[in-house]
Amino acid sequence: MTEALDDSPVGANSVIADGKSFVFETGMLPAELSVVVPTYNEAKNAPLIVAALSRALVGIRWEVVFVDDDSPDGTASHARALALGDPRVRVVHRYGRRGLASACVEGILATAAPYVAIMDGDMQHDETILPQMLDRLSKGDVDLVVGSRYVEGGGMGDWNKRRVAMSRFATMLANRLTKTAIGDPMSGFFMIARAPFMAALPGLSSIGFKILLDIAASSPTPLRVAEVPFTFRNRQHGESKLDGLVLWEYLQLLIDKAFGHIVPVRFISFALVGGSGVFVHFFVLTVTLETLLAINGASLEGRWFVIAQGAATLVATTTNFLLNNLLTYRDQRLKGAKLVWGWITFNLVCGFGFAANVGVASWLYQRHNYLIVSALAGIAVTTVWNYAMSSIFTWRKRG
Numbered sequence: 523m524t525e526a527l528d529d530s531p532v533g534a535n536s537v538i539a540d541g542k543s544f545v546f547e548t549g550m551l552p553a554e555l556s557v558v559v560p561t562y563n564e565a566k567n568a569p570l571i572v573a574a575l576s577r578a579l580v581g582i583r584w585e586v587v588f589v590d591d592d593s594p595d596g597t598a599s600h601a602r603a604l605a606l607g608d609p610r611v612r613v614v615h616r617y618g619r620r621g622l623a624s625a626c627v628e629g630i631l632a633t634a635a636p637y638v639a640i641m642d643g644d645m646q647h648d649e650t651i652l653p654q655m656l657d658r659l660s661k662g663d664v665d666l667v668v669g670s671r672y673v674e675g676g677g678m679g680d681w682n683k684r685r686v687a688m689s690r691f692a693t694m695l696a697n698r699l700t701k702t703a704i705g706d707p708m709s710g711f712f713m714i715a716r717a718p719f720m721a722a723l724p725g726l727s728s729i730g731f732k733i734l735l736d737i738a739a740s741s742p743t744p745l746r747v748a749e750v751p752f753t754f755r756n757r758q759h760g761e762s763k764l765d766g767l768v769l770w771e772y773l774q775l776l777i778d779k780a781f782g783h784i785v786p787v788r789f790i791s792f793a794l795v796g797g798s799g800v801f802v803h804f805f806v807l808t809v810t811l812e813t814l815l816a817i818n819g820a821s822l823e824g825r826w827f828v829i830a831q832g833a834a835t836l837v838a839t840t841t842n843f844l845l846n847n848l849l850t851y852r853d854q855r856l857k858g859a860k861l862v863w864g865w866i867t868f869n870l871v872c873g874f875g876f877a878a879n880v881g882v883a884s885w886l887y888q889r890h891n892y893l894i895v896s897a898l899a900g901i902a903v904t905t906v907w908n909y910a911m912s913s914i915f916t917w918r919k920r921g
């Protein structure tokens with residue numbers, strides 16, 4: 523491959539990327555369009571996707587990048603088998619991590635194509651509009667083309683009323699946040715040029731499942747947007763991965779976009795869970811103490827308190843651990859034996875955190891005598907300590 527000189531012909535065997543024209547040997551042309559497909563348990567759908575793209579993208583140099591989070595149904599190895607028969611198929615296999623948005627980002631970063639589309643791996647998105655999207659985008663006057671369910675001609679398939687209403691509400695919130703007029707900023711089906719994506723990259727939260735919203739909100743300049751309507755189809759095989767907690771993920775994304783530059787959203791989540799632990803603690807403490815006193819009478823009250831306090835601490839630490847595993851570290855959720863080991867390290871971390879709490883609070887109290895200030899300082903130190911240490915020892919990122 524050689525970089526084209528100004529006077530060299532730009533024809534079918536050349537590609538323009540980063541403002542430069544590259545000329546290729548015929549038969550070695552790289553993709554101009556990369557379709558990034560995040561997958562989790564889509565083994566049966568993967569071949570359908572490849573076949574559908576082959577039909578829809580005749581005359582376009584395309585590739586598909588499946589980004590699979592080590593699906594239990596073996597989607598990644600199915601996709602690799604497809605890739606052995608068709609060089610346009612590529613696979614990014616992630617291990618020990620989950621997340622739709624981060625999968626899309628890594629898929630886009632794994633290709634050199636000047637135009638990238640994001641499309642679901644369950645055949646719900648209508649691949650036949652991809653050529654129209656590419657046509658629109660390659661004119662160069664827009665950064666982004668959204669496959670939109672709301673503009674005229676678009677449709678929702680057979681979504682139920684509640685889901686449509688929820689989606690419209692989320693859309694309204696999103697438009698406020700991005701200050702970009704996208705008819706359907708919640709759409710998971712869109713095509714973007716490389717440069718505007720790279721510009722948004724440093725600001726991305728990569729939390730949850732609304733990657734388009736994330737990109738639009740992170741772009742340093744408002745994205746120039748066009749929309750192409752499509753009708754949402756029904757999922758071909760398998761089931762939806764988006765459960766009740768997607769609302770929580772959406773909230774996390776909004777919080778990160780609003781306050782993420784001040785404090786990490788994970789810390790906010792960790793602190794909120796910690797706050798819930800206080801209620802759990804007092805509830806268990808009261809119930810245990812009342813029960814012990816009712817059974818044994820008021821004698822030895824001091825000893826019953828120690829037992830009740832110990833039980834409350836253990837239960838509250840456990841609920842904190844489980845909630846953090848579910849909410850704060852949803853993308854790195856521990857399971858099975860790792861869950862047990864995580865619980866042990868979390869207890870150890872919190873044990874030291876508790877010692878630090880008492881130490882700092884009593885030190886301050888002895889010097890200044892401000893009860894509430896001392897207590898709050900102790901709590902703050904513990905929260906930061908527990909957060910930092912559990913992120914290292916309990917939910918350490920596997921690289």
Ligand SMILES: Nc1nc2c(ncn2[C@@H]2O[C@H](COP(=O)(O)OP(=O)(O)O)[C@@H](O)[C@H]2O)c(=O)[nH]1
Pocket residue numbers: 559560561562563564589590591620621622625641642643644646761762763764
């Ligand atoms: N890599 C990856 N893909 C995911 C994850 N969760 C969902 N997906 C994929 O994202 C797409 C949309 O998810 P889906 O469950 O169909 O959501 P729904 O259409 O809103 O019900 C599908 O292709 C899923 O396989 C994830 O954690 N990691």
Ligand SMILES: [Mg+2]
Pocket residue numbers: 642644646757762
């Ligand atoms: Mg789907």
